[in-house]
Amino acid sequence: MSAAxxxxxxxxxxxxxxxxxxxxxxxxxxxxxxxxxxxxxxxxFCGIGICFDCLVTIDDVPNxxxxxxxxxxxxxxxxxxxxxRGHLAV
Amino acid sequence: xxxxxxxxxxxxxxxxxxxxxxxxxRSGRSVTVVDRxxxxxxxxxxxxGNILVSDKPPGAELDLAxxxxxxxxxxxxxxxxxxxxxxxxLVVASTPAGFDALVALAARQHAAGVETVVVPAGELAEHEPxxxxxxxxxxxxxxxxxVQPMLAAARLLRAARTKGARVRxxxxxxxxxxxxxxxxxxxxxxxxxxxxxVVNAAGTWGGEIASLAGVDVPxxxxxxxxxxxxxxxxxxxxxxxxAEYVADVASDDADLQxxxxxxxxxxxxxxxxxxxxxxxxxxxxxxxxxxxLAAQAVALFPVLAxxxxxxxxxxxxxxxxxxxxVIGADPRAPGLFHACGHEGxxxxxxxxxxxxxxxxxxxxxxxxxxTPFRPERFA
Amino acid sequence: xxxxxxxxxxxxxxxxxLAAAAAxxxxxxxxxxxxxxxxxxxxxxxxxxxxxxxxxxxxHDLGAFRALVAGVAGAVRxxxxxxxxxxxxxxxxxxxxxxxxxxxxxxxxxxxxxxDRQVPFRSWDLPGVYTAGGAQALLKGxxxxxxxxxxxxxxxxxxxxxxxxxxxxGAHVAGVYxxxxxxxxxxxxxxxxxxxxxxxxxxxxxxxxxxxxxxFHSRRAVVAAHGEQAVEAVTVAKLDREWRIxxxxxxxxxxxxxxxxxxxxxxxELPLALGVATRVDADGSxxxxxxxxxxxxxxxxxxxxxxCGVGGAPLAVAEGEIAxxxxxxxxxxxxxxxxxxxxxxxxxxxxxxxxxxxxxxSWLGDDTLVCRCEEVTAGEVRAAVDDLGATDARTAKLLxxxxxxxxxxxxxxxxxxxLTASASGSATVSALDLQGVSERPIAVPISLGRLAGDAGxxxxx
Numbered sequence: 001m002s003a004a005x006x007x008x009x010x011x012x013x014x015x016x017x018x019x020x021x022x023x024x025x026x027x028x029x030x031x032x033x034x035x036x037x038x039x040x041x042x043x044x045f046c047g048i049g050i051c052f053d054c055l056v057t058i059d060d061v062p063n064x065x066x067x068x069x070x071x072x073x074x075x076x077x078x079x080x081x082x083x084x085r086g087h088l089a090v
Numbered sequence: 091x092x093x094x095x096x097x098x099x100x101x102x103x104x105x106x107x108x109x110x111x112x113x114x115x116r117s118g119r120s121v122t123v124v125d126r127x128x129x130x131x132x133x134x135x136x137x138x139g140n141i142l143v144s145d146k147p148p149g150a151e152l153d154l155a156x157x158x159x160x161x162x163x164x165x166x167x168x169x170x171x172x173x174x175x176x177x178x179x180l181v182v183a184s185t186p187a188g189f190d191a192l193v194a195l196a197a198r199q200h201a202a203g204v205e206t207v208v209v210p211a212g213e214l215a216e217h218e219p220x221x222x223x224x225x226x227x228x229x230x231x232x233x234x235x236x237v238q239p240m241l242a243a244a245r246l247l248r249a250a251r252t253k254g255a256r257v258r259x260x261x262x263x264x265x266x267x268x269x270x271x272x273x274x275x276x277x278x279x280x281x282x283x284x285x286x287x288v289v290n291a292a293g294t295w296g297g298e299i300a301s302l303a304g305v306d307v308p309x310x311x312x313x314x315x316x317x318x319x320x321x322x323x324x325x326x327x328x329x330x331x332x333a334e335y336v337a338d339v340a341s342d343d344a345d346l347q348x349x350x351x352x353x354x355x356x357x358x359x360x361x362x363x364x365x366x367x368x369x370x371x372x373x374x375x376x377x378x379x380x381x382x383l384a385a386q387a388v389a390l391f392p393v394l395a396x397x398x399x400x401x402x403x404x405x406x407x408x409x410x411x412x413x414x415x416v417i418g419a420d421p422r423a424p425g426l427f428h429a430c431g432h433e434g435x436x437x438x439x440x441x442x443x444x445x446x447x448x449x450x451x452x453x454x455x456x457x458x459x460x461t462p463f464r465p466e467r468f469a
Numbered sequence: 470x471x472x473x474x475x476x477x478x479x480x481x482x483x484x485x486x487l488a489a490a491a492a493x494x495x496x497x498x499x500x501x502x503x504x505x506x507x508x509x510x511x512x513x514x515x516x517x518x519x520x521x522x523x524x525x526x527x528x529h530d531l532g533a534f535r536a537l538v539a540g541v542a543g544a545v546r547x548x549x550x551x552x553x554x555x556x557x558x559x560x561x562x563x564x565x566x567x568x569x570x571x572x573x574x575x576x577x578x579x580x581x582x583x584x585d586r587q588v589p590f591r592s593w594d595l596p597g598v599y600t601a602g603g604a605q606a607l608l609k610g611x612x613x614x615x616x617x618x619x620x621x622x623x624x625x626x627x628x629x630x631x632x633x634x635x636x637x638x639g640a641h642v643a644g645v646y647x648x649x650x651x652x653x654x655x656x657x658x659x660x661x662x663x664x665x666x667x668x669x670x671x672x673x674x675x676x677x678x679x680x681x682x683x684x685f686h687s688r689r690a691v692v693a694a695h696g697e698q699a700v701e702a703v704t705v706a707k708l709d710r711e712w713r714i715x716x717x718x719x720x721x722x723x724x725x726x727x728x729x730x731x732x733x734x735x736x737x738e739l740p741l742a743l744g745v746a747t748r749v750d751a752d753g754s755x756x757x758x759x760x761x762x763x764x765x766x767x768x769x770x771x772x773x774x775x776x777c778g779v780g781g782a783p784l785a786v787a788e789g790e791i792a793x794x795x796x797x798x799x800x801x802x803x804x805x806x807x808x809x810x811x812x813x814x815x816x817x818x819x820x821x822x823x824x825x826x827x828x829x830x831s832w833l834g835d836d837t838l839v840c841r842c843e844e845v846t847a848g849e850v851r852a853a854v855d856d857l858g859a860t861d862a863r864t865a866k867l868l869x870x871x872x873x874x875x876x877x878x879x880x881x882x883x884x885x886x887x888l889t890a891s892a893s894g895s896a897t898v899s900a901l902d903l904q905g906v907s908e909r910p911i912a913v914p915i916s917l918g919r920l921a922g923d924a925g926x927x928x929x930x
Contacts, residue, residue, distance in 0.1 A: 004884075014482075015612075017517030022611030030596035030699040035357065036321060037844040041698050043596040045841070045880075047603030048512060049505065050584045052875035053841060057315065062718075063320060064400065067606070070507070082323075088324035088393060090219045103858075128864040129857065133866055178756035239865045259860050320875065320914065357843075357870060362917075375742065376909045377554060377566065386919035395918030400877060402910050 003073040007032075014071035021047070021054045021066030026075075032066065032079040034082050038079075057084055096122040096256075098287035098451055099276055101263050103127075105437050106429050108246035108289035109444025110313040112169070115253035117448055122276055122285070123247065123255060130243040132254035133293045133436060136405025140329065140360050141241040141438040144179040144231035145336050147195060148202040148249065150462035151414055156436070157458050158442035159233055163433055165242075165360060165441055169249045173356045179234030180217055181202045181336075183391070188290035189226040192333045196229040205232050220325055220393045222307035234329055236353065239437045255315055265425075266303045266343070273303060273425035276359060287451045289427045296416065296430030300465075308468050311406035313367045315379050315425060317387070318401040321358030321390045325393060329353040332390070335364060342411075344368040351384035352394075359401075360394070362387045364434070371406060372411060385442035409433040410468070417443050417463035419450055428465045435444045475501040475545070477796045478553055478565050478574030479737060483511020484537075485774025485780040485789035486580035492793025501572045502544040503565055505551045505913075509538055511582055512602060513782045515609040527634045529670065532785065547572060551913040554578070555739050559769030568919045576769045578792045579740055580607070583733035585773035586754070587897070588829045589839050589847065589884050591693035593729075597700035601631045601730030612707050615641045616726025617712030622646035622691035623730040625823045629674035629726055636681035640766060645683060646705050648690040648712060648731075649823050672772050691729060692719070692832045703727055708883050712828025726758075731825050734883060735776040738909040745768050747900060750778045751820040753883075755903035762801055763792035771796050780816030830891055839888065840881040842874025851883055854892035862886040863905025872906055875914070882906030 003012040007024065014023035021044045024032060031041035035057050045053040047067045054066040058077050062084030066077075098114045103125035115121045125131070141162050146152040154264055183189040183377045189211075196206040207230040214221050214228055214288035267275035267282055275284035290307075292299040323417045326339065331351040340346040344367075351363040365379045393427040408431050410416060413444050429447045430465035432439050446456045477493040480488045482504035490502045502509075508516055514534045515526055524530060550567035555577065557563035565572040585600035592598075599607075599615050606611045618641045621632040632645045654923040675705060678685060686705070692714060693704040707718035741747070745765035746758040756779075757772040758764055764913050765772050774785035787809045794801050833839075835848030853859045853869040862885055865871065871885045872878025878885065886902040888894075895902075 012607075017519070018611045018613070022607050023608060025615065026611075026613040037846055040594060040844070041596050042594065042609070042841075044599065045603060045608035046584060046600045049586060049875060051600075051841065051880045053479040055875070061396070068505075068602075083321050085397075086323055087327075088220070089420055090325060090327060095929055112883075128861050129859060130867075135864075240864075241857070244868055245858075247858055248856060257858055259858065306904060317917075317920075319917070357873070374744075375554065375556065377556060378566075381920055381922055388917050388921050395921075396916055398910055398914035398916050400875060400914045401873075404910075459582045 003071055005071055005075045005077055008078040008079055012077070018071050019054065019067055019071045020058065020071050020077055023071045024066065031087070033084070034081050036082040055084065056080060095275070095284040095286065096120045097286045098122065098289060099293055099432050100278065100289045102291035102293055102439060103129045103243065103247060103257060103259060104132050104293050104399045105130065105243040105246070105289065105440040106432065106443050107240070107289070108243040108250070109440040110277040110289050110291055110429055110447045111255050112248065112450060113444045113448035115250040115255040117452060119451070121250060121255040122283060123257045124139050124261045124283065125259050128259050129247060129257070130240040132295070133241050133405050133407060134243050136403055137239050137434070137437055139237045139242065139437050140435070141237065141271070142179060143199070143204050143233045144181055147454065148198050152199070152202055152204070153458060154439055158439050159235065159439035160369045160443055161435050162235060162237065165246070169245050171245045173238040174235065175237070175356060176235045177353070178328045180228050180330045181231065181333055182214065182330065184225055186226045188422060189465060190331050191254040192206040192229055194355035195336070206230070207232070218327060218330060220391050221330070222390055222392055230328070236329060237437060238356070242259060242437065256341055260296065262301060263302065267310040271424055273423050287425055287427060289429055289447055289451070291429045293430055293436065294406045296408060296428065303423045305420055305465070306468065307406045307416055307424070307428055307431070307465055309416070310368070310408055310435065311371055312370050312409045313404055313406055314363060314434065315376065315383060315404050316364050317362040317380060317383050317399050318403070319360040319362070319394070320398045320400050322354070322360055322397065324354055326354045326391065330390065336362070338366055341366070348379065348382040348386060350390045351460065352387050352390055363463070373404060375402065407434045408436070415439060415463055416441065417446055418460045418465055420465045422466060436454070470833070471710065473573055474573040475499045476574065477576050477578060477793070478503065478563065478572050479544070479578045479793070480555070480565060481511065481578065481580035481582055481774070482509040482548070483580060483582045483785065483843045484513050485582070485785035485792070486511070486578070487541055487741065487794070488789030489580055489771070489773055489793035490544045491537055492790045493797050494541065494543045496794060496797030496799045498797045500544040501547060501574060503543055503547040503550055503567070503572060505549070505553060507549045509541070512606065515606055517610060522612060524612065526637060527609050537786070538804040552739060553911055553913050553915045555742055563769065563925040576796045578771045578773060578796055579776065580772070580774045580789055581736040581739055582775050583735045583779055586732045586734045586883055587729070587880055588731050589827065589837055590691065590832050591834060591837050592696070593694055594838050594841050595694050595696050595700045596698065597725060597729045598694050598697065598729065599625055600730045602728070604728035605631050605634060607775070608634050608638060614638055615728065616724065617641060618643055618724045619720055619728060620644055620646065620691060620705070620724045621724045621728045622705070624648045624825065625732045626671060627730060629671065629678065632683055633674045633677040636683055637677065642681065642683040645678065645685045646689045646691055647685065647687045650687045650706055651822060652827035656919040673719050673915060691727060691759070694727060700724065700727055708828065713828035713831050723915060732823060733775060734879070735777045735779065737776060737907045738912040740770070740772055740776060741904070741908050742767065742910055742912065743770055745770060745772065747904065749900050749903065751817050752779055753825060754897065755900060755907050758808065761806060762795035763788055764795065769923070778813070778816060780812055781814065784809065784816060784876050827887065827891060830888060837846050839884050840871035840874060842876050843870045845869050845871040847888060850888045851892045854889055859889060860893050861903035861905060862889045865889040866906060877909050878906045
């Protein structure tokens with residue numbers, strides 16, 4: 001059974017039980033966020049929820065660990081910049 | 091005197107000891123700082139880095155705080171590198187009665203020389219857009235500032251070293267060298283350190299150091315927790331706290347008190363306090379306290395509800411029965427000076443404390459009357 | 470919210486936790502089994518929801534796993550729940566707190582496991598550089614390959630199954646670069662022979678690597694990654710005895726993924742939150758001190774598996790069984806104690822041939838990242854010591870911000886402690902240093918709304 005979620009305006013296929021991060025890697029997406037200080041690209045590193053490198057915005061909630069969140073066809077996944085909450089800055 | 095005699099031995103490499111070392115070294119004294127732990131390893135490393143005038147009613151401590159605020163401004167230029175931020179404080183009241191009391195306090199502080207701006211409820215959002223709209227009003231204190239406290243201590247010590255001071259961490263004071271009543275140095279785990287003057291800047295452990303010299307200085311620990319959030323953009327511009335905080339600071343109640351204190355940092359995370367409990371040196375994390383701090387912070391800034399807490403730390407603030415620090419020469423042990431017991435205001439008061447102690451050690455008249463802080467006042 | 474107290478709460482449903490829960494249930498206890506994962510098995514028996522038949526070829530001892538899962542059928546499961554704090558005492562009972570619930574228990578078995586230990590190297594933050602365990606997790610848990618052409622490096626026997634798994638599923642493994650010399654095993658036959666099953670396992674992987682024509686290089690390491698937006702190549706180099714690069718031995722190897730691991734770091738935040746006594750193990754990791762019944766220094770708290778010393782799944786199962794048995798005050802069979810002793814000896818031998826030598830620090834430039842979260846460089850960590858007077862790892866952390874970000878030093882804590890010790894002239898990293906970068910009173914992030922007790926705040930803005 002194959003399904004897909006939306007990532008930055010395109011479809012990413014996944015199979016049942018895969019995480020968002022795994023589906024992105026399988027689709028050839030290596031990075032989906034930039035760091036706060038140097039703007040460096042980051043994706044999955046530890047794959048088990050330890051390192052927080054793979055932070056991503058899912059359904060408007062930033063800073064979720066892509067390696068832990070199960071892929072869901074209803075999700076809208078977006079890459080994020082820096083702290084992921086720039087829209088709240090005052 | 092032996093060749094390795096220092097003019098001043100400072101016991102404690104926290105921010106108060108660091109400021110003392112800096113001012114003493116700058117005035118040409120040879121200085122040795124000893125600490126049984128590391129640089130800024132005690133209460134200094136467990137605070138928010140407040141330099142506040144807003145939380146003190148008129149009196150001796152406010153005078154000390156005003157002097158210290160001015161000195162920190164100079165230190166930020168002279169030494170620097172410790173994230174000095176003149177962000178200002180915003181004290182808010184949730185009820186009309188609380189607002190009235192706050193405005194009355196602000197008027198008295200203003201008369202004592204503190205810059206204050208009364209902010210009606212309708213204008214709070216201009217200063218803090220994410221603040222809950224359900225407040226009665228607030229007072230802005232542009233003179234409140236913040237530093238990264240560990241960096242402040244480390245940078246002051248580094249600057250003191252450039253003036254010849256020595257910093258010896260991992261060295262514990264085990265006793266005092268005496269000549270009659272007079273204190274002539276300290277005994278340490280690394281040998282004797284003769285000195286012209288010894289400064290007790292041991293913070294929460296200041297009472298223990300004093301007792302090694304046979305004098306009583308009643309400094310006791312008061313535990314406080316701080317929550318640290320994920321790194322954020324600037325969501326909170328000032329140090330924002332509830333008016334009840336001022337009452338808590340001065341309270342003699344041993345039970346837990348919490349009042350919301352919320353502020354951003356240059357590094358990104360928001361720091362959330364403040365709790366005060368008298369539980370000795372119990373390091374156990376109190377979930378009850380953390381929950382209370384979180385609830386109060388979210389009540390003040392609803393936007394924080396979805397923000398993650400990534401760390402919590404506790405510290406032990408050194409307090410004296412009258413909530414004033416101990417600053418000055420100890421007539422019971424000539425040659426011994428105390429600079430401890432600053433409770434939760436140690437970072438802010440450190441600059442003035444260090445400067446005054448350096449002046450006293452030099453035999454100069456201190457630029458502020460230290461009589462209210464005299465060590466023998468508790469007898 | 471709060472439930473009536475369980476007899477035993479087991480935190481962690483990997484090999485140790487499953488065995489502990491099964492043993493406690495067999496002893497008649499009411500048992501809660503809590504794990505962050507959605508499936509039992511932990512990192513070792515990681516798999517997707519449902520059966521793990523699809524990845525059976527990547528796993529070992531599946532018979533044992535299925536027996537343990539059957540054995541924990543009577544436990545109340547709290548899966549998919551991250552524990553952010555444990556507290557309490559034997560006298561007052563313990564509380565295990567997750568964002569969703571609070572589990573009360575009379576005694577605790579903590580089986581938190583471990584994750585890959587990392588040492589930094591140039592550009593290791595490039596996408597496409599993975600931990601060895603991360604590559605394994607993507608494969609076992611998701612059936613996803615980290616790349617088409619993969620370099621595997623670091624030290625330790627775990628590199629072999631990672632490389633073999635990648636090759637078995639069609640990746641081209643460009644090489645395995647083991648920084649030590651596994652021939653060192655020969656000196657430890659006394660420790661290895663009683664657990665010959667382990668050797669057979671190793672031989673099986675070696676055969677698998679040979680079958681897939683994967684080159685195995687000892688005394689060589691991945692010392693730098695290269696690429697713009699993602700890894701395109703790595704530099705591998707021959708190492709001398711102290712792990713300094715042998716001049717002129719550097720080679721560029723093209724790849725689109727790298728998997729690196731340098732042994733494992735036990736997850737100690739929960740045991741440390743309870744104040745248990747610790748020690749530094751043979752591999753340089755901070756571990757929990759336990760007695761022959763897996764008791765810690767805190768009454769009512771048992772710890773089993775990697776948190777007591779990295780030693781692999783069979784040892785974790787043995788320790789879990791002992792802990793679960795002891796937690797219900799039943800006698801621990803002598804065969805279990807013997808098995809644990811033999812497996813511990815094997816682990817000690819494993820650590821002896823796979824040390825991490827200080828020379829890795831010489832691979833770093835001053836601008837090499839140490840802390841990936843806060844983007845703190847090796848130069849900045851060293852400056853915290855040289856300039857600012859830090860003499861221990863905790864102080865270096867607080868002055869440099871290494872380890873102050875999202876992961877709270879889980880990834881860089883070991884490296885920061887090593888760099889601090891070197892810069893301050895200490896011969897070794899002390900338990901105090903490691904403790905200073907291992908204590909995390911908030912064990913996983915929790916939203917302020919949840920912490921405040923409002924169940925309505927799930928992290929939504």
